[in-house]
Amino acid sequence: MDIATLAGLLFGIVVILTAIMATSGIEIFINVPGLLMVIGGTFAATLIKFPFEQVKGAFKVAGQAFTKREEKLETLIDQATNLCMTVRKGGLLALEDAPVDNPFFQKGLQLCADGNPGDFIRDVLNREMEQSAERHHVGQDIWRAIGESAPAFGMIGTLVGLVQMLVNLDDPSQLGPGMALALLTTLYGALFANLVALPIADKLAIRSTQELVANSLIVEAVVGIQQGANPRVLHEMLEAYLPSRERSEYAPQGSRASSGES
Structure with a gap:
């Protein structure tokens, strides 16, 4: 959840409603x-x-x-560094079970594991x-x-x-x-x-x-x-x-x- 977006929207609505209700009823603006x-x-x-x-x-x-x-x-960099060390030890096939949540990252690792060139x-x-x-x-x-x-x-x-x-x-x-x-x-x-x-x-x-x-x-x-x-x-x-x-x-x-x- 992006708190800034929701907070900005709610704050804007509250400010406008407060300004309206400070001088008149809200019903006249409907x-x-x-x-x-x-x-x-x-x-x-x-x-x-x-x-x-x-x-x-x-x-x-x-x-x-x-x-x-x-x-x-920073998380992506750490994951990439760890995976690089994993590959140097176990080869590209070790990437098939890599614990990566990012779908785009997963696709790239699968392409590597399949033996495709860079x-x-x-x-x-x-x-x-x-x-x-x-x-x-x-x-x-x-x-x-x-x-x-x-x-x-x-x-x-x-x-x-x-x-x-x-x-x-x-x-x-x-x-x-x-x-x-x-x-x-x-x-x-x-x-x-x-x-x-x-x-x-x-x-x-x-x-x-x-x-x-x-x-x-x-x-x-x-x-x-x-x-x-x-x-x-x-x-x-x-x-x-x-x-x-x-x-x-x-x-x-x-x-x-x-x-x-x-």
Whole structure:
């Protein structure tokens, strides 16, 4: 669970509700026709822009903004170093029973155990990385499109409300509902875009970047393991994927890894 995403969303909702209730009741900010116009119009525009299967997939992948945890690069480096030492002792077939949870890492190790050359393994894994990145970009594009459409339909609702108000100038009882629709649809569109859709798109982009870095590290680790690299050399090479500050903090672990290699 990504606490930051959930906490940010809840905090934003609480702040807005608190500001509203400090000066008036929440009920005056509820307008069902306005909500239908913004949410329904945004969803309809999204279906026009993208295939239904991609839209459905984007709503599923949105859960990664709340639940998916970042892969620890230090853990991957330690696993790769240990596996490298295992291969030097027991050969590539020892990788078939390697205790690795990452599916991408598992696939690379299985390719090694099957006796494939390093160049072939690199090509297969890089191709899978590219396909995964493409799927991630589609999800991000859909949520950004939602974030762009919601304020636009809020403005459309504003125009509809103004038309209703102007047409009924001779009936004072209709001025209030028309003005409420005009203002609230803009509010709904701005809130949904800036508190939900666009933040989810940005978080998915961060998740995609994190996964790309982790998978790039895995590719280099798997190829190094297949080629029988020295565990200490492999460990130092993979440390390049760590930020400089974390790399200096992680140095003692690297020293322990190198000292364990005989």
